[in-house]
Amino acid sequence: MTPEDGFLLGLVPLMENDTPLPAVVAQGIVLARALPADIRAPVLESMQAVASSRGDETDRAGIREVLRTMPLPQELYRDPRKEFLEEGRMEGREEGRAEGERGALLEARQTRFGAVPEAVRCAVTAQKDPTVLYGWLRAAIQADTLAAATSVILSPRA
Numbered sequence: 001m002t003p004e005d006g007f008l009l010g011l012v013p014l015m016e017n018d019t020p021l022p023a024v025v026a027q028g029i030v031l032a033r034a035l036p037a038d039i040r041a042p043v044l045e046s047m048q049a050v051a052s053s054r055g056d057e058t059d060r061a062g063i064r065e066v067l068r069t070m071p072l073p074q075e076l077y078r079d080p081r082k083e084f085l086e087e088g089r090m091e092g093r094e095e096g097r098a099e100g101e102r103g104a105l106l107e108a109r110q111t112r113f114g115a116v117p118e119a120v121r122c123a124v125t126a127q128k129d130p131t132v133l134y135g136w137l138r139a140a141i142q143a144d145t146l147a148a149a150t151s152v153i154l155s156p157r158a
Helices: 003-016 021-032 037-053 057-069 080-113 118-126 130-142 146-154
Strands: none
Touching (some): 080 118, 080 130, 130 146
């Protein structure tokens, strides 16, 4: 039997004897303090999620009150939605940077050497890495010939 199993077994009698849900959560937190530190936070987080999804709004309000008064591990205070939004912002910045590099590259290429061949336009549009696009932009600006500006974009990379 794992410590998690023992913890859950300790909660079962509390849940089956019509103990109000906030009281079960409060007693569960007390029990959880006896768990080894490495599993305490995940067990408490699971208990919080399960308890918050049960009962009516009065139960959920009572649970929130109990959780506010108990010393919980800091991990339980993190907001996964905030982390998800920050990750999305970072991805958006990266995509925006790549889009800017694509536009600058195509503009530089066209300004220096005239119409951009479809193969080059497709390769530039397909490239998602802004660092690669920036390298291509520098090469297009520094190239002495149309062939040099084109080969850097169309040559296979290892």
